[in-house]
Amino acid sequence: MSGPGSPVVVLVGPMGVGKSTVGSLLAERLGTTYRDTDADIVAAEGKEISDIFVNDGEPHFRELERQAVRTAVAEHRGVLALGGGAILDAGTRELLSGLPVVYLSMDVEEAVKRTGLNVARPLLAVNPRKQWRELMEARRHLYTEVARIVVATDGRTPEEVAEAVLDSLELKEA
Numbered sequence: 001m002s003g004p005g006s007p008v009v010v011l012v013g014p015m016g017v018g019k020s021t022v023g024s025l026l027a028e029r030l031g032t033t034y035r036d037t038d039a040d041i042v043a044a045e046g047k048e049i050s051d052i053f054v055n056d057g058e059p060h061f062r063e064l065e066r067q068a069v070r071t072a073v074a075e076h077r078g079v080l081a082l083g084g085g086a087i088l089d090a091g092t093r094e095l096l097s098g099l100p101v102v103y104l105s106m107d108v109e110e111a112v113k114r115t116g117l118n119v120a121r122p123l124l125a126v127n128p129r130k131q132w133r134e135l136m137e138a139r140r141h142l143y144t145e146v147a148r149i150v151v152a153t154d155g156r157t158p159e160e161v162a163e164a165v166l167d168s169l170e171l172k173e174a
């Protein structure tokens with residue numbers, strides 16, 4: 001169950017689907033605060049996610065992420081967005097069970113539009129379309145497993161996505 005010490009909404013889904021954008025909008029509409037585990041990691045480490053991947057390797061990033069998610073879920077009562085790969089960790093998936101988790105989804109063409117030119121996402125740096133497809137094959141079932149609801153974002157503005165999330169979770173605006 002979501003209790004007094006847990007986030008009002010947790011957003012999961014692939015890179016570029018709009019977790020950060022929609023998360024901020026949702027927080028505004030709910031009159032609460034927004035938190036993003038990627039931003040927590042960048043602040044704590046003093047370097048960008050892409051630098052952590054390149055210099056320290058993905059396993060190190062995943063460990064930082066695992067801890068960042070734990071801390072944020074325990075502390076944060078507003079809207080929480082996770083990095084796209086956070087759900088790869090079984091302990092994280094367990095931690096999310098019972099929370100109001102929303103899986104924001106999109107198809108591959110939408111993904112390429114939103115992330116294709118963005119070098120800040122190291123996992124999509126070489127061949128975005130192919131890499132995105134492979135990531136989704138590995139992850140789709142994990143997003144579905146942790147999610148209470150799924151909201152498709154294709155052809156919707158961030159405002160429309162936020163509206164759909166509020167409706168699906170029956171959350172009242174501030």
Ligand SMILES: Nc1ncnc2c1ncn2[C@@H]1O[C@H](COP(=O)(O)OP(=O)(O)O)[C@@H](O)[C@H]1O
Binds near residue numbers: 014157158161
């Ligand atoms: N519904 C949407 N429609 C079109 N572009 C979007 C939408 N949501 C987000 N974007 C754009 O896609 C990019 C990735 O969004 P972001 O919120 O950083 O995603 P995530 O946090 O899931 O990786 C940004 O450039 C953002 O402006």
Ligand SMILES: O=C(O)C1=C[C@@H](OP(=O)(O)O)[C@@H](O)[C@H](O)C1
Binds near residue numbers: 013014
């Ligand atoms: O899907 C992933 O493995 C990742 C997603 C990114 O976050 P966004 O989903 O916010 O882009 C960031 O955590 C890192 O580049 C790895």
Ligand SMILES: [Mg+2]
Binds near residue numbers: 036038081083
């Ligand atoms: Mg993000």
